[in-house]
Amino acid sequence: MTGKMEELPYALMSYNGGSKGFPQKYETIVKKHFQIIYMEEFSKNKNVYAPKIQAILVWWLQPVVDKELLDSLPNLKVIANGGAGVDHLDLKLISNYGILVSNTPGVGDDTTADMGMTLMFASARNVVEGNTASCSPDTKEIDFNWVGDDITEATLGIIGMGSIGYCIAQRAKAFRMRILYHNRNRRTQEEEAAVGAEYCSNMTDLLQRSDFVMVVVTLTPETHNLIGKEELQLMKPTATLINISRGKVIDQDALADALNKGIIKAAALDVTYPEPLPRNHPLLTAKNIILTPHFGNATHRTRRKVAEKTVQNASDILKGLPVKDIVTVP
Template sequence: MPQRKPHVVSLGAPNYAGEEYINDFTKEFDFSILDASNRQEAIDRLPALLSNNGPADAFIIRMGTPPYEPFDFFSPLLPTCKIMASASAGYNEFDIDWMSKNGIIFCNSVDAVAEATADMAIFLLLAVLRNTTKAEKSVREGKWRTTPGLSPAKDPTGMTLGIVGLGAIGKYLAKKAAVFNLKIRYYSRHQLPKEEEAEYNATYCTSLHALLSSSDIVSINCPLNAETTNLISKEEFAAMKDGAFLINTARGAIIDEAALKQALEGGKVARAGLDVLCNEPNVDPWFFDREDVVLQPHLGGLTDVAFQKAERECFENIRAFFKTGKANSPVNGDKVA
């Protein structure tokens, strides 16, 4: 560890962590802000910042990554940077292998956006059951309740919610879903301990298809990686109940969109609630006119409280790393020497 105060660089100003919090952090760390609003500005300005303020030991990426993508401009941080902390829960936009090879620990946000994202999943769940896209269109067109298919709506009581990935977000979702008298099933890489299953009243399914075939509503809450890309495709839709409901607040590419289109057109999926899509923000316009789809522009974790928690998680990961040698939520901790 450096004898000087570690130098931490933030990509843009952390506007939500709080002035008092930042002031306390800077008692232990030198802190610089890379004033860049997009990728090209970051590329142009990072070398000058390091030249003026000294080499960076840590780097923070705040919420709202699209303007900076692709993240291929970190080379000037080498060889001194030892940790990067992202305010996002997902990390598919980062080259984790490159970081591991260069001795950089990468951390994501574990809990900051979890509850807010679960709230979005609940919103979409109720929206698809109540057919709100068609209902709102009916009101705006002056038809009130005369549009066919609005009544009676589906009631969540007694239905089964299948959660794909019972991590931080999935656990919040399970807890909130219980309020609506939903039965909870889940599928994850590893089964939770029995006491945790009891806490969330969740029943483990030994396979993804077992979950899909026994759920009235399926919610995607797993991270996007090589194993989960197109995790839900033709065979998975075939395994679902006829007229199932699908919620995705994770990443668009977890669902094979071509297969989803077929499932919606054929009625296998009655309605879908999507906060995420492929190729954001240039998504397939096919979804725009569908009355059986509730759309949101990837807003799940974008709340004021989540922003504050996310920024502070970044700082706390860095604080823990330089105090103890271990970050709080390393993604690649077992791959960095």
């Protein structure tokens, strides 16, 4: 057994357990393919471990991969990211070292789409406020005339019709929603027909017509602050904005202002920048807002699948096997 362990390559990881560390229950997945070196141990014994490490396994944005770390790992060959988004990695810098980057697209599509729908329903039907009122020791009666918004047959505008956006459209179809979408590339007629989606080449059109706007784009320089003051003013005063992509896609100060002034009715965000927000951020006290802490793919099954895919990608790359989840430098 010891001999077999010695044959396994070394992988650097952030830390074990805690709020953002790699879950202990998934360690057995990694140990099938790698010997794990956590950052604390690495920092104490760099001379011993630095030449041995061939892979970095990134979990919840950690460890931070910068020039100093890359310079210290002469035999690093792959950085495997646990998740689809890689906006936290400097891909151009990493590519200069000849290191490959992999991610896990598709693994969390259904779970993230479920979260988008959950936020839409919770906001439309006052679930959070209703729970607070129902549980409050000060509540003597509930206002019978307290009503929410319909989901069924409402208009949903999806900004970003990639794999997750399409999963949302599939779910929305079951509620007979009118589906509009804006995307860099238009879907095929067959794909549009399957979910009853209408393409909007102009995002302005989508914003003006939608009762619910769901943002599902990848964070890039082009999508940074994609939804700002002007875009919010285009939306209906009865509309709700939902973001399950990245916090930087929305101008958060403009959103807080729009909510407080009634420019839009509500917002539900699973992502912010930073995470968590500073405790004095205006979004925390804005009207009609739901905030969740980046729960998009946070289910037991999906997180385990992400861990398995992350490790498998790194192992296959080191073995010279074909891996489809290689991230290309933009």
